[in-house]
Amino acid sequence: MDEDFAVKEAYARQLLERYSQWLSRIEQVDRQEIDGVARELSAMLSEEDSALHGNVMRSIGELHEKVTEMLWISEHMKILHDLSHIFAKTFEESQILWKAFELVSRVMRADAFFIAFYDEGDSEIRIPISIDSGINYGPITVPYGQGMISRVIDTRQTIHIRTMRDEPSEPEMIRWGSPEIDTNTCIFVPLMLGNQVKGVISAQSYREFAYKKEHEELLKIIGFQVASAIETARLYKRVYQMSFQDELTGICNYRAFHNDLEKLMSEGRSPIVLIMLDSDNLKAVNDQYGHHSGDELIRRIAEALKACATGDDTVYRYAGDEFMLLSPGATLEEAEEKVRAIREHLRKRPLVQDDCHIPVAVSVGIAGYPGDASTADGLKRAADEALYRSKRKGKNCTTVYGTA
Known part of the structure; x- marks a missing residue:
């Protein structure tokens, strides 16, 4: 009897040590291990003791689940903070999408992952990022109106496939990951921005039952942040482009001119010809026919410049009725030929x-880098001086700086 008691006492001590270890690392405990010990002891204890021990096991299991959930929520909150921080600093769509994948992968399996975008009325769905095993196979497009992505967009509802054994065998629904292996768990969440569906975000695993309800909620929040960040990035891009574009004519403006000229010179492009062009009769048109006609005259000059630009030429409305044409690689003779083409276009x-x-008459000044100037400002001053000389000659003529 004493020997039997000693064996039970030793076993009890082992159990207490095991329980102590569980509590010290509760988040790492395998729930199956807890259930296994409970089953093992239920056959050895009295009915009353077995019930008490069962309560202890359930309490340890519940503690394990709560701690695991709290840790997951903590990591979840860190991800949302990291996303907000990253998205506030970048306006590059590719960086936003890749960072979203990296951060999602921190808290859930993402053997396959994609983000798709759709604009109402389009016939195709754009998928700029489609990752399998860390490799981006995007960008790709799929037809709108068929398959899982279209279903999510149309219904605005999340689809959670826990195992493909329970799903119909539709090819467009299954083959999201490796061509050799089907994904078994898939979450498809609509990208919502206000009341608009912007697309779909999806995480998938080759394991069955890989995701919980919490993962759906995480993807919803991340999807909203991604949609917001992409919308902001596109707005920023439009505003940025507008800051370099002339509103009246649609061609580049003076900011773009200075930016492009400095860039050409920093890249070592040579020669560079600058054609500076100014209307001769804008004031008279405004005075006699009104400013709407003056605006049309300015647009007519811009159209002539665009029509006669060739190769790497870029045209600019610099200010008022003053225009620039940058022609890297051109000779002064070729620049004069361009001006003749511009005059002919306007004549017709x-x-x-x-x-x-x-008639739309223009005065023109031409200067070249590095022959007439060694800096961007110097080139502009040389062309401006040549243009001034054309005006003094009686307007509607061309002056090349070095030959004036």
């Missing part, structure tokens, strides 16, 4: 106002 397309044909 006069303004028509009150049945009157109004």
Whole structure:
């Protein structure tokens, strides 16, 4: 009897040590290990003791689940903080999408992952990022109207596939990961921005039953942040582009001119020809026919410049009725030929106002880098000086700086 008691006492001590270890590392405990010990002892204890021990085991199991959940929520909150921090600093769509994948992978299996975008009325769905085993196979497009992505967009509802054994065998629903292995657990969440569906975010695993309800909620929040960040990035890009574009004519403006000229010179491009062009009769048109006709004259000059630009040429409305044409690699003779083409284009397309044909006349100055100047400002001053000389000659003529 004493020997039997000693054996039970030793076993009890082992159990207490095991329980102590569980409590010290509760988040790492295998729930199956807890259940196994409970089953093992239920056959050895009295009914009353077995019930008490069962309560202890359930309490340890519940503690394990709560601690695991708290740790997951903590990591979840860190991810949302990291996403907000990253998205506040970048306006590059590719960086936003890749960072979203990296951070999602921190708290859930993402053997396969994609983000798809859709604009209402489009016939295709764009998938800029489609990752399998860490490799991005995007960008790709899929037809709108069929498959899982279209279903999520149409219904605005999350789809959670826990195992493919319970799903119909539709190819477009299954083959999201490796061509050799089907994903078994998939979550497809609509990207919502206000009341608009912007697309779908999806995480998938080759394991069955890999995700919980919490993972759906995480993807919803991340999806909203991604949609917001992409919308902000696109707005920033439009505003940025507008800051370099002339609103009246649609061509580049003076900011773009200085930016492009400095860039050409920093890249060592040579030669560079600058054509500076100015209207001769804008004031007269404004005074006689009104500013709407003056605006049309400015647009007519811009159209002529665009029509006659070749190769790497770029045209700019610098200010008022003053225009620039940058022509890297051109000779002064080629620049003069461009000006003749511009004059001919304008000659054939006069303004028509009150049945009157109004010719569009321009004065032009031409200068070259490095022959006429060694800096961007120097090149602009040389072309401006040549243009001034054209005006003094009687307007509607061209002056090359070095030959004036």
